[in-house]
Amino acid sequence: MRIDIVTIFPEYLAPLDVSLIGKAAAAGILDIRVHELRTWTHDRHNTVDDSPCGGGPGMVMKPEPWWEALTGLVPPGTEAGTRLIVPTPSGRPFTQRVAEDLATASHLVFAPARYEGIDRRFVEAAAERMPVEELSIGDYVLAGGEVAVLVMVEAVGRLLPGVLGNAESAKDDSFGHASEGGMAGLLEGPVYTKPATWDGREVPPVLLSGNHAVIARWRRDEALRRTAAMRPDLIEGLDPDALDKKDRAR
Numbered sequence: 001m002r003i004d005i006v007t008i009f010p011e012y013l014a015p016l017d018v019s020l021i022g023k024a025a026a027a028g029i030l031d032i033r034v035h036e037l038r039t040w041t042h043d044r045h046n047t048v049d050d051s052p053c054g055g056g057p058g059m060v061m062k063p064e065p066w067w068e069a070l071t072g073l074v075p076p077g078t079e080a081g082t083r084l085i086v087p088t089p090s091g092r093p094f095t096q097r098v099a100e101d102l103a104t105a106s107h108l109v110f111a112p113a114r115y116e117g118i119d120r121r122f123v124e125a126a127a128e129r130m131p132v133e134e135l136s137i138g139d140y141v142l143a144g145g146e147v148a149v150l151v152m153v154e155a156v157g158r159l160l161p162g163v164l165g166n167a168e169s170a171k172d173d174s175f176g177h178a179s180e181g182g183m184a185g186l187l188e189g190p191v192y193t194k195p196a197t198w199d200g201r202e203v204p205p206v207l208l209s210g211n212h213a214v215i216a217r218w219r220r221d222e223a224l225r226r227t228a229a230m231r232p233d234l235i236e237g238l239d240p241d242a243l244d245k246k247d248r249a250r
């Protein structure tokens with residue numbers, strides 16, 4: 001997968017060079033390119049923003065530099081398989097399901113905005129050339145979309161084949177929609193490792209029983225318990241078929 005990120009703070013994306021995503025890039029699974037938006041400005045001050053039409057606080061990012069960047073990175077006629085992602089508090093929620101969908105793209109272009117956002121006409125013009133996703137990573141306002149790009153690139157990147165070693169599989173993720181055995185839209189329950197007793201606290205004996213069916217049932221119960229406690233909204237949305245008959249009995 002090729003990933004282009006256009007930003008006025010390229011150094012904000014440095015974390016993409018380390019760990020999981022850094023290794024995937026080194027392995028050629030991800031081709032991540034970070035670009036300075038001001039490359040596509042031509043005035044003496046490399047202007048990327050201006051005051052909002054209609055008044056109001058802050059500044060708005062001008063459409064021209066973004067359009068030139070997009071056209072330079074995705075020349076007309078080469079849009080197939082490319083999706084433009086615009087992080088914004090006013091976007092559709094970015095969820096695991098959205099990450100799974102984005103992981104099927106061959107080319108993602110991220111447009112993290114600063115200030116009050118990008119002139120609407122950029123998004124409208126881009127949408128005539130390729131799918132545009134305006135996505136929110138949460139209900140709060142950041143100074144810029146770069147942090148959201150880090151979140152999305154990690155969430156999408158770890159789903160790509162070869163990125164996670166088989167030691168850290170993505171198949172049983174929280175919110176995972178894996179078929180059998182996955183937590184199918186539930187939060188993950190508690191996890192434990194050695195020692196069997198620490199600080200006078202024991203690992204739940206079932207986990208040391210070696211009885212995998214009982215362990216799976218216990219983990220599912222814990223996932224349901226935690227989801228009901230922390231995220232009752234997810235319980236509402238659960239696919240009834242995803243709950244087997246024993247769950248329903250609870």
Ligand SMILES: O=C(OCc1ccccc1)c1cn[nH]c1
Nearest residue numbers: 088089117136137138142144145
């Ligand atoms: O603040 C965010 O993006 C930066 C941004 C973009 C447009 C206008 C203001 C701020 C954000 C919050 N949740 N998801 C994204």
